Amino acid sequence: MSAHVEAEDLEQQPLQTGNSTNYGASLSQPQENDIKHPSLRVRRNLIAITVICLILGAVGLYVSRFIPSTDIIQAYYDDATKIKIHSISYEGWDSEPQEVHSIKKGVFALKEGDSYKYLKLRAKVGVQFDHDQALAISNSSTDARRKKAFLKFSSQSLVRTLCFDLNNMKAYNDNATASLGLGSVRIPQTVCVDLRANKTTELDLPIVVYPDTENIASVIIKIWKRKFHELNLWSSFDVTLSKWGLPIGRVLIPRLDWNELFDWRQVQSYVDEMQDILKEPIKVDDLEITDSDEAVNFHIATSYTCPERFKDILTAQKNSVIPPMSWKVRMPGCDGSEPIFLQNADFQTPSIPVKVLFSPGPTAINITGQIYGPLPDELLYQVCDSDEENVVTPINLFLKNVFNSTESVKFDISGHHADRTNNSIVPKCFLDEILPSILQEIHANLTLNSDQLVEQVSIDGMKLKWVQRGWDEKNLEVKGKVNILVNLPYYSAAHSKGQETVSIKKIKGLTKVFHNDVHFVSVPMDVWLNAESEIVKSEEQIQLRVSFDIAGQNVVVEDKIELTKCLNEILVKGQAQVYVEGKLDLMMDTKLGSIVLLGLKGDGNTVIRT
Template structure:
């Protein structure tokens, strides 16, 4: 073979033909020995998949569902709320869909603002897994294996878990509908120890967006002790996390508050407050004064906050209760409806919460009021009782109790509205809603006796003489001017401007005369007699004396002891005069800006001189 032929031949390995023949023969032998291997592999895969599916289906019978997990932890969880601290109300912009939630106001920029409450709660949480034994074993929806699996997974695998509250809404089921009370959020992750009876102490903030009207309705039911009308519950969803990884979400459609709220403790607080209000209030001071066409009142009372309340809530140093305005309902005749003073309003000042908790001494509360006269006709003129001499009206009954130190006056206060205050613990809209549904009976002891009203009774120019009334009938008559000094209790004349705003128009009653400590003459005044009155000048505007006078010229008198009468007249003839002790029981018809008020049975005494 020539060199040229060698150069044109392709480069091929010398044993190419042999390798090709060998490979071809091997493949042929392989296919001939294992013709069904691909089919067997496919069958094997299918059998494995079916086995896995069977295992999953079998295990699924024992894997607890989300509902089982929810019910389990609802049964075994114990929550004890230690304290609730108030941190204030804040504002945020509210969308139209959110305006139903709570107290909305208008900011200076014209934007609608929603109020939300920030609290801080300390609580203890623990899980008593033994409780699941009795509760779940009787429930066909949960098997013992599911219970044991949850318990094992909680105590041995997870041990601790954290959760984030995504959303929560509180409700109350009343007799007709479900009321939404507001939404709640916890702006931090909360971690719990799931192991048996390992208590986790928590301290976390709570943000509440309340519905003012519905929350007020619940508060009123609690205040009126209508706990049977409360069915509080919540729905919420939480995200569980462990080691920073999400374990999924749990939706709880209904969590009854009865499962964790200590109603017994709350009831004891309410009972203690009610007991506090049912005790008669001691009035330290009271005064009324003139104001244009109205009469202003100021009442000072002192009270001590019930001790149990001081340990339940905690407030900021500058937290306040806004001023509140009240209507008053006076008692009518016995067995009749009370009478509302529509033309009167009373109010309390803004109160600092710290005064209730930090001061061990009684707290002084000044209550102010304004009454535009006159008082209702039902209060002034409704006849409760009558006899030949007197007609008793509701105002008479009230004043008689007021001037008797052994009795208390009773009336009802009705919530009206509230004022504005910074750092208030209750927004105005919610407080107004609460006040509109609040009515409370009140008892008060003014510690004033009626015998302190008439300071002195005397008779000026008193003369006694016998007058022939017939052939054989003589009557003892009296001449003179009866003078009574009437103390006006509680009245402050500083704003009167020197004008008399009250006067005594008429007087009646009975006056007894004593000589040598012997009752010898009675002066009857069974019908109303016109009288003159004037307020005496005084340097102390809080001490005001009303001088009342009326003439008794030729007034017939009743002789009680003729012998003592003779001794008195003889003393006048011999000495020119005799000292007589006067004791009066008077009824006064007082004209005031509030209307004509009759004061019955006022007692007073003094001495006078009988002359020739």
């Protein structure tokens, strides 16, 4: 029991620090003389670390004077970067379903049906950095120039090459009131460039564009019309930078003006080249005109050889189709500065497979058109020039070139709309935005000469008679009926509702008569004479047989001796063979209105009888 009490007493006793047992081992008591101080070696290390930190801090403070801000970096590389576009090839349009497109936040959209369209391009460009040019710009402070020098040193000696991934780029155009979004651009590959001075990095870049149809169409038209001063293009960038395959940072550029990157003179040169190609005369192989109850119908067969420049752009699109399109026509006015719009005309170009366009030799393109009702009064009756005999109108000037095989016919076409077709090289919704703004001058050569219009001129029952005018004056008069055979080139049908749609109602001009190859008399017709005409149709062509009476017309004697020989031959033989040459003006009535053909030449043989 005593043992139990003793144990219990021990449990209830407080622990004594000084005399407590530790499993049979006594605790060591601290003594002042045993405290250890840092060794000399440790103190030296601490001092060295402190000095190094101070040096690094000082170096950091010094170097921080050279580290440029984001604005200075952007401005520097804007000034140093030179981009030369070698070529841009068109790789067509592709689509993605709505659920895929909706994942891409903030991406512009071109919706067609249940999918979204995006454009694929390929650009071959050269990128070069001219650091001396960036340093030479003098509108910088001393501090900024120091930091630019640091950028040059870093680019040349430290970084040397840099890679980036374009996460997203959005393009805008500022007008007078707002910034209009043009589209989003992605480059689906990492791009690496050499930052060293005057080292050119040649890049072959696939580019994916998600366009805003309406806004980008207006920019394309301004570029095509060379209105670069009306463009204020800029972009925002989201770029990830990398070195040796390791990401080193992400750069967000809120605004970068395109004028600082692109040389618009190069773009204009490219546009000029394209337009010069389109201005090359189009050869018209055949033209067929048919009158119907509703309209005058045109079928134009042309041949077109695609320039190699276009083939380079569209190489990847051999399985695509240029869709059928509808066009409006503007005819030239008096001086070409005031064109006349044919509101009642509509012309269509067919669908053309790109692989056919790329085939060796010219490609046949059949164009159809309709003109409903008469031509505008401005085209038919506006006075461009006049003299004592004739009034020249815009249609006269146009036909003058039509009937001159050495001249090209010029007119303008403007887009109207596109028809839907499979594998279209451009989506219909995009074409419908662009086409109404397209206005292109066309040159065409019809290879027709006015000498081919009047096939034959003859005078039936031609007689020469002296008529007494007063006591001592006699005038020579001619009698007879002039017959003219006029070709109607390109017409295959000139009837509507059982009626002839082409006729000649009036005629004037000058007829020369030759005997023995000597021009001896002229028959001037200075005023319009009534004429009759009828259509003569053969398997080869349609002609108009025109006749009018010249009874009582005065004759101008050009050679009295030859006139006497001719009259003597008539007295002796009862007739004389003569050659007739006419230069005539014809007033034609057509479904398009009254059209005057000036200066048509024709000739033929006839007989003068007693």
